[in-house]
Amino acid sequence: MTPTGTLTRPQPAPRTETPRESSGLTALGPEGTALLRLLDDTFEGWGTAAGAHAMTMPPLLPAADLARLDYYTNFPHQAVVAANLDLSRAADPTTLCCDTGCFPGEALQPASLGLPSASCYGVYLDHQGRAVAAETLVTVVGWCFRKEERYEGLRRQLGFRMREIVALGSREHADRHLADFTEKITAFAEALDLPLRREAACDPFYDKGSSKAVLQRLVPVKHEFLYEDLAIASVNTHRNFFGDRCGITVDGTGEPAATSCVAFGLERWLSALTRRHGDWEAARRAVLRARSAV
Structure with a gap:
């Protein structure tokens, strides 16, 4: 008990990282693998219940296509x-x-x-040159890769899995998608007894001096959900950036599609849940309870 009488939650015993973990290459045992699958099934289920089509994107993408999306201009430090x-x-x-x-x-x-550093890039490239319905939803899970200054267990990895639910179509649809899933994530975290902090963040989709970049500073295009200091989920609007760059239009109007996405870093959720609840089994039970409550 703490001095105030509040029950403290058990924390996993600290351990030294293995050479693979310190290089961003962390293996999961049977319990961790089962919990990751349970979480991914939960998030994918949210997407399909909302009408999303489940798809599988390739693990690598042409560098020329990513360059066309300004990936190497905006994120050279992670490439x-x-x-x-x-x-x-x-x-x-x-x-x-x-x-x-x-x-x-x-x-x-x-x-x-x-x-790619995020699963959604493959979705936009797969839809390039196509017209989509005004309320299109796609869900994917994929391996993502980011060069970091340092790696730390399940918190920061060179290669990790990301589940995303992506909206393409009208601006109203893209905005509603983020509002709906912001409520979903908030309710799920409360049911998990996992205190999350929602903070505005920034993705540099526009030239720093452009009018759209100024608008982004006034109206953030990204919000992250953090456990302690770690972002484990985010909601992101890209307005018509990917619609323009990939030639994705809205069926019936011909206007560039607006896009938005909801992203879950699966290994980061594992880290947050085991830190909060103490071990794999307690975390699994918490997820099962929360799934039935949300």
């Missing part, structure tokens, strides 16, 4: 790319990484594939 070995550079390229653990740049072909 991760993939390159093939250049077999013409050495008789046995497999020996090149023995001393350093890395293949040198001269042993690689130009990197033409990007590893």
